[in-house]
Amino acid sequence: MSATRLELKCPSGWFAAGREVRLAATLLSDSAFKLFVWVCLHAERNSGRFRLVIADLARCLQKTEDQIDLCIQELVHAGVCQFHASDSLEIQERFWPYKRHLPITSTPTPETYVAAIRRLLLGYGCVSSSFSAADQRLAADWFRRGIAFEWAKRAICLGVARKYVALLNNGTGSPITSLSYFENLVEEVERADVSPHYWRHVTQRIQQFERRWRDATPGRRSAPLEETK
Numbered sequence: 001m002s003a004t005r006l007e008l009k010c011p012s013g014w015f016a017a018g019r020e021v022r023l024a025a026t027l028l029s030d031s032a033f034k035l036f037v038w039v040c041l042h043a044e045r046n047s048g049r050f051r052l053v054i055a056d057l058a059r060c061l062q063k064t065e066d067q068i069d070l071c072i073q074e075l076v077h078a079g080v081c082q083f084h085a086s087d088s089l090e091i092q093e094r095f096w097p098y099k100r101h102l103p104i105t106s107t108p109t110p111e112t113y114v115a116a117i118r119r120l121l122l123g124y125g126c127v128s129s130s131f132s133a134a135d136q137r138l139a140a141d142w143f144r145r146g147i148a149f150e151w152a153k154r155a156i157c158l159g160v161a162r163k164y165v166a167l168l169n170n171g172t173g174s175p176i177t178s179l180s181y182f183e184n185l186v187e188e189v190e191r192a193d194v195s196p197h198y199w200r201h202v203t204q205r206i207q208q209f210e211r212r213w214r215d216a217t218p219g220r221r222s223a224p225l226e227e228t229k
Helices: 019-027 030-042 054-061 065-077 110-122 133-144 149-170 179-191 196-215
Strands: 049-051 081-084 088-091
Touching: 019 030, 030 054, 030 065, 030 088, 054 065, 065 081, 065 088, 065 110, 065 196, 081 110, 081 149, 110 133, 110 149, 133 179, 149 179, 149 196
Parallel strands: none
Antiparallel strands: 049 088, 081 088
C-alpha cells in the first residue's frame, strides 16, 4: 500500500526550511529568528539577498524600527547574514538552502556605499551618532579611495570591539560619535595579515561585549577584558 502523496495547499510562496533553518534557530533570539524567517521568505532565490526597508519590516512584523535594527545587528553578528553596499542583507551560504546563480554584480555607487556604512555604524550600541555631513563625506572619500566595503566593515568591527573593552574595563566612558574614529583602523586592517576566521572571532567577541555592556549597571564592574589586537 503506497503512502499518501502530500500536496501543498499553496504551491507558490513557500521556502525550503531544512537544516539551515534549524541551525539558525539555535543561534538567534526569538525576535531575530522571526526576522530571519521573513527574510528567507522574501529574499531573491538566486542570490539570497533581501533589500532592507526598515519601516516596512517594522510594520509587517509589528516591531519598532529600533527593534528591527537590533535584530538585523544580531543576524550580522551571528554570521547568519551580511550587509551589502546596496543596502541589502544577504543570507550566508551555510544558512541558505538554494544553489546561488548570481548575476554579474554591478559596481556599487557612492550613494549605496555610504548608506551601507551608515547602517553598519549605527547598528552598534556603543555608537552615538547622527551620521553627520562630515561622516557622509568621509564614507564617500573611502569609496573614492577604493576601500572595499568589506575592509571598511572590518575596521568598524575592530574599533567597536576595542571601544567595548574600554567601556567595560573602565566602567564608564564616551561612546563613538564619528566615523573618523575608524580612519586609522582602515589602514591597520589593510596591513593586517590574518585569516578570515579572525574577523569571525571579532564579531563573536562584539556580541559578548555588547551583552555585558547592556547588562552593566552603575557601581558594578565586570572582570577586566583582554583587548582585541
